[in-house]
Amino acid sequence: MSLSDLLIYGADWKLQAAGGLLLLAGAGVLVVRIFGIAMGMRIMAAAGAVFAALAYGRRERQQGWKDAQAKGERDAEAAIAAAARARADADHRNADARRLRDDDAFRRD
Secondary structure, three states: HHHHHHHHHEEEEEHHHHHHHHHHHHHHHHHHHHHHHHHHHHHHHHHHHHHHHHHHHHHHHHHHHHHHHHHHHHHHHHHHHHHHHHHHHHHHHHHHHHHHHOOOOOOOO
């Protein structure tokens, strides 16, 4: 797992959103001081909308990752169960030693 994957999927989206809100608040103070209250509020409203969209996207991305991992685990369990059933069926078919060479195409009369 790369560093970007660790940051995207390793930390919960709520923790990432909280950190983003802190950065947004700090940027808001700076923007209001530079551009004034009216223009600063407009800029911060736009930045807040972009931040909300990014936070929602991050949440959905993490949910998709978790769903894919859960599907992979279910598929692996199904494959293991199918292999166990096949092994049990083969053991049942081969349990009778007299039938061991019934179908090997060599006639023993």
